[in-house]
Amino acid sequence: MLAGVIAAVLLAVLWTLLVYLVHKPVSLGGWGAGGLIGLALAKAGRASRRALGTVAVVLTVGTVVLAKALILAFALGPIVRDEVLRSPDATAALFLIDMTVRRSFSPDLQAALDKQARGRSDTTPPDLRTELAFELRDRVIAEARAREAAASLAERERLVRTYSDSIVAREGFFPMLGRLFSFWDLLWLGLGVSSAWKLAQSGAG
Template sequence: MSPVRVYGKAAPQPAEGSPLLAGLLVSIVIVVVWVGLVYVTHNAVGVAAWGVGGLLGIVVAKSAKPPTKATGALAAVLTLVTVLLAKVVLVVAALQPMIRQELANDPSTLTVLFLIEKTQHKSFSPQLQATIDARPELVADSTFFGPGHELRQQMLEEAGAAAKASSFAERDRLVHVHFDRFIDKLGFWVLLLSTFGLLDVLWIGLGMSTAWTLGQGRI
């Protein structure tokens, strides 16, 4: 019996997905959602790193044909990169604006900022400013009693009154000026490292471990 010949094009095989591309796309979505969540809740949500590892592990495994140890390693690396990228974006896009907003609404901080501003520009009331200019030793006096203490109290009272009477735009300007100077002195990397605590390291480790396992197709 002669073999039957089938003419025409063979059915196309489904294209294999790219685990790397799928993982990168999901990573971008995760970073955006994570930053938005932190900005809304004012909570770092460190435990999310564990969930990131699980999600990336599943996505990479589903995209691989078949999943292997290599895809598990890829998922673990993507987890680490995603968390680090999220932290960087958090510092730039969420953490600094959040801190500025909180400082602009904190009476104690505003009093100190207006005290600095008035001292730099010599803008206290005429009588008080005249005393400050004539008696600089009183300003430098750090005792809790006596003329120096009374003078500092007057300065704080005027600074506090100015803070209460100021508009939000003025408060925001002062916070921007002094906070940005502080950040410049502190350095971006110091601020970034401050977002990592012991629990953050634990969640990242668990996330990478979960990604390694799920990325190999093991559930």
């Protein structure tokens, strides 16, 4: 039992490190975890076949859940921030959101946006309203991109961290944890549980 618990914790930590390094979910880890836990219990186990199989299944599921929790707590944030910082368009989009919230566009553009938000007179021709809306959109995007290009790395990192952390805070830890389980995670987990059950029983005394 102790050998299985130790193996489960180590596998969860290693899985988290692997996800952090490759920036991929590595769903196959569920199958690998089940197999390794089953082997660990098979070598160290002295219980009945059924007991070892049950423990292996529980530890396999626990390993996957623990790994996902560790990924969410320690790896997902840095991964998201790194991916966003690598993309000028994604970073510019965050600057656009931030500038919109803070109303920090250039004075003339901000005044035009405020005027648009209040609404124009009904006498404005529809074609002209559409043209002005597209013009404002282009100016907003241009200013956001210029702001992103002029920002220092520290400014970009601070902005990305602020918005990525706010998403987790708004959604909550457990709902976010549930979203980390994809169809492939569940498929490989099922195979891992099956492997753990069979391999653990092979060492029953």
